[in-house]
Amino acid sequence: MIRLTIAAALLASAAPVLAETHSIEPGNGAQERLQEALILAQPGDEIVLGAGRYTLTDGLSLDVDGVTVRGAGMDGTVLDFTTQQGAGEGLLVTSDNVTLRDFALENPKGDGIKSKGADNIVYHRIRVTWTNGPAPTNGAYGIYPVESDGILVDGAKVSGASDAGIYVGQSNRITVRNSIAEANVAGIEIENSRNALVEHNVATRNTGGILVFDLPGLPVMGGGNVIVANNLVMANDTPNFAPPGNIVAGVRRGTGIMIMANDRVLVENNILSGNPTAPIMVIAYTQAFDDPRYDPFPRNVTVGANLIAEGGYDPQLEGADMLLAAFGGELPPLLWDGLGNPSSALRVAPGISGWTLNLTEQGKGLGGAQPGPIQNAPQPEDRFYREGIGAPAALEERLGG
Amino acid sequence: MKHLAWVACAALALTGAIVARATPPGSVNEAVITDPGLPRTLSAYGFFADAPAQLPGKGVTPYRLNTPLFSDGAEKLRFVYVPAGAKARAQGENLLDLPVGSALIKTFAFEQDGKRRLIETRVLLNRADGWLALPYLWNEEQTEAKLAVAGARFDLVTPRGEAISYRVPNKNQCKECHGLDGEVVPIGPKARNLSHEWLAAMVDAGHLDAMPADADQLPVWEERGSANLTAAARGYLDVNCAHCHRPGATASNSGLDLRWEQQDPHAIGIGKRPVAAGRGAGGHLFDVVPGAPDKSILAYRMSTTEPGVAMPEIGKETVDQDGLALVRKWIEEMAP
Numbered sequence: 001m002i003r004l005t006i007a008a009a010l011l012a013s014a015a016p017v018l019a020e021t022h023s024i025e026p027g028n029g030a031q032e033r034l035q036e037a038l039i040l041a042q043p044g045d046e047i048v049l050g051a052g053r054y055t056l057t058d059g060l061s062l063d064v065d066g067v068t069v070r071g072a073g074m075d076g077t078v079l080d081f082t083t084q085q086g087a088g089e090g091l092l093v094t095s096d097n098v099t100l101r102d103f104a105l106e107n108p109k110g111d112g113i114k115s116k117g118a119d120n121i122v123y124h125r126i127r128v129t130w131t132n133g134p135a136p137t138n139g140a141y142g143i144y145p146v147e148s149d150g151i152l153v154d155g156a157k158v159s160g161a162s163d164a165g166i167y168v169g170q171s172n173r174i175t176v177r178n179s180i181a182e183a184n185v186a187g188i189e190i191e192n193s194r195n196a197l198v199e200h201n202v203a204t205r206n207t208g209g210i211l212v213f214d215l216p217g218l219p220v221m222g223g224g225n226v227i228v229a230n231n232l233v234m235a236n237d238t239p240n241f242a243p244p245g246n247i248v249a250g251v252r253r254g255t256g257i258m259i260m261a262n263d264r265v266l267v268e269n270n271i272l273s274g275n276p277t278a279p280i281m282v283i284a285y286t287q288a289f290d291d292p293r294y295d296p297f298p299r300n301v302t303v304g305a306n307l308i309a310e311g312g313y314d315p316q317l318e319g320a321d322m323l324l325a326a327f328g329g330e331l332p333p334l335l336w337d338g339l340g341n342p343s344s345a346l347r348v349a350p351g352i353s354g355w356t357l358n359l360t361e362q363g364k365g366l367g368g369a370q371p372g373p374i375q376n377a378p379q380p381e382d383r384f385y386r387e388g389i390g391a392p393a394a395l396e397e398r399l400g401g
Numbered sequence: 402m403k404h405l406a407w408v409a410c411a412a413l414a415l416t417g418a419i420v421a422r423a424t425p426p427g428s429v430n431e432a433v434i435t436d437p438g439l440p441r442t443l444s445a446y447g448f449f450a451d452a453p454a455q456l457p458g459k460g461v462t463p464y465r466l467n468t469p470l471f472s473d474g475a476e477k478l479r480f481v482y483v484p485a486g487a488k489a490r491a492q493g494e495n496l497l498d499l500p501v502g503s504a505l506i507k508t509f510a511f512e513q514d515g516k517r518r519l520i521e522t523r524v525l526l527n528r529a530d531g532w533l534a535l536p537y538l539w540n541e542e543q544t545e546a547k548l549a550v551a552g553a554r555f556d557l558v559t560p561r562g563e564a565i566s567y568r569v570p571n572k573n574q575c576k577e578c579h580g581l582d583g584e585v586v587p588i589g590p591k592a593r594n595l596s597h598e599w600l601a602a603m604v605d606a607g608h609l610d611a612m613p614a615d616a617d618q619l620p621v622w623e624e625r626g627s628a629n630l631t632a633a634a635r636g637y638l639d640v641n642c643a644h645c646h647r648p649g650a651t652a653s654n655s656g657l658d659l660r661w662e663q664q665d666p667h668a669i670g671i672g673k674r675p676v677a678a679g680r681g682a683g684g685h686l687f688d689v690v691p692g693a694p695d696k697s698i699l700a701y702r703m704s705t706t707e708p709g710v711a712m713p714e715i716g717k718e719t720v721d722q723d724g725l726a727l728v729r730k731w732i733e734e735m736a737p
Contacts, residue, residue: 088709109707110708111709136680139709140681141677163679219656243681291667
């Protein structure tokens with residue numbers, strides 16, 4: 001029996017001259033009404049989502065430039081995807097100059113909000129929650145901008161992602177700030193991206209708090225020019241619940257801030273507490289690879305002054321007991337695998353103690369490790385060149401209100 | 402013109418794919434294709450002499466693809482319209498370059514109570530500012546199809562007997578598959594996936610400037626059993642996956658490139674680690690593990706209907722068992 005279950009929309013053309021506001025309320029047909037508004041919006045329009053819970057059975061998508069989607073607050077307007085039947089994410093954005101603000105997504109089957117090729121996007125006070133807590137059956141990413149230039153994530157809150165709560169991939173000119181990433185595998189991850197500023201965030205109860213990765217074999221590589229500063233990174237002690245096969249499945253429980261490969265990264269003025277494997281970790285890409293474009297080593301990574309307490313006391317590492325004994329019951333807060341140019345891979349501020357695995361070959365595992373303290377690491381250069389790092393200033397103007 | 406159209410139709414009949422019928426009167430309203438706006442009804446275009454019977458109007462040519470996209474087993478009726486006085490241009494094995502004013506029309510139908518029930522007709526219109534994709538939903542009476550920009554769901558039973566909630570895509574979802582470098586483009590009518598006979602008839606009818614080089618490469622799906630296994634599998638992946646899994650398209654960030662012409666083993670997934678697969682990886686480490694379909698993410702994601710895991714993400718609600726069997730066999734027989 002074939003039955004029309006949902007009425008189709010009939011629409012004529014006639015583009016409005018002035019920006020309009022389209023108000024949507026929860027209730028019957030919310031899926032169609034909201035999706036229709038997202039399709040028929042004109043550049044400059046605002047779609048206002050009234051308070052309440054929207055039951056959505058399919059992914060939503062926006063492909064019109066310059067649209068604002070505004071809810072009644074991240075606890076007031078909830079897009080509930082618990083019964084989602086299709087699509088790979090809750091909301092997909094593929095247009096430029098979009099502002100998403102003041103609403104929440106719960107339990108999307110795949111990713112939360114994905115914006116791809118969506119330049120100059122603002123995520124403001126967006127919440128994405130998998131309400132059952134950490135589980136490998138949760139979606140991979142909460143907030144997921146990729147292949148975009150100009151990204152501002154401000155005041156977001158993501159929990160339960162089985163990969164990364166806030167994940168920025170293959171993008172340029174990025175700011176992630178004032179956000180809370182809790183109980184994800186990775187709290188915040190910047191991957192294969194350049195000119196990223198990650199500041200004033202809270203990353204807690206994740207497997208790893210803040211990750212900055214550069215991976216081979218992707219269309220966009222050469223990650224770097226990243227600043228991770230003034231974040232509170234504490235108690236990242238959730239056992240890794242990522243499905244095997246993904247790169248973050250290899251992140252050790254209790255990692256605070258982790259830099260893998262990348263060129264020019266500054267880690268400073270963060271507060272790190274209760275990260276039992278390593279408050280700060282700087283390593284080369286761990287796997288073998290076959291990509292001549294790719295540099296697997298960390299280059300010019302600076303670990304400046306950070307406030308670090310209670311780290312490295314229960315490392316999820318092979319030979320943990322021996323290591324703890326050797327280092328007097330707690331590992332030094334900075335872990336380096338020893339790979340990269342010794343004179344420029346890693347610069348360390350005075351007062352930050354570290355240890356190294358002293359690996360000599362990339363991609364060969366930990367078998368050749370000869371752990372020992374980091375000695376004679378070069379000190380940070382006088383000035384870290386910050387020009388061009390972070391989201392374009394124009395995106396700030398869309399905040400407020 | 403009338404004569405040429407008849408020739409095209411007759412040639413199609415020779416391919417065995419299309420039932421030849423005399424070309425009926427009636428003509429396409431070219432202004433509806435090219436003018437701005439979203440036409441409300443399918444009938445406004447005049448593509449069909451008899452739309453419920455899917456009998457094309459003058460200048461509207463039916464076609465089939467050697468290897469088609471799987472759509473829950475839907476019967477798919479494909480048509481192309483090239484405006485009078487214009488010609489499509491051959492571009493080697495690639496997409497026919499259709500002139501402004503052209504349209505591609507595809508109707509999805511399922512059998513119901515022993516009869517063909519039209520569900521939706523998707524049109525791609527080539528306007529001066531680019532291609533536009535629109536979905537039209539057939540009414541219960543089967544007399545008219547109306548624009549449904551937000552899409553819809555239908556409860557129906559597939560030819561395999563699976564009761565599903567069939568998804569009519571919304572206008573944006575059209576672009577998820579048809580988007581390339583920010584533009585909407587056709588997917589299907591690539592010369593490599595069209596028969597020599599049909600292309601020759603298009604040339605004879607004056608709709609196509611020349612016979613494309615390297616046409617008719619993909620195996621005919623129904624004959625895949627006797628075709629080269631790699632060609633059949635790569636053809637299937639090209640048609641079913643590569644509109645997203647290629648540079649410039651929806652899944653470009655995955656780095657997986659399943660286009661027919663891609664020859665780099667890593668790019669087509671062999672030994673390639675997942676990037677953003679999440680739980681879609683199913684605990685596996687690589688997209689394709691030669692000799693081991695049970696360890697290959699590619700086969701795993703084809704084998705499920707679970708949102709967030711299932712591939713393709715949209716456009717189907719069921720597992721393509723035939724396609725899965727073919728891809729598994731290809732991986733199974735691949736030398737490690």
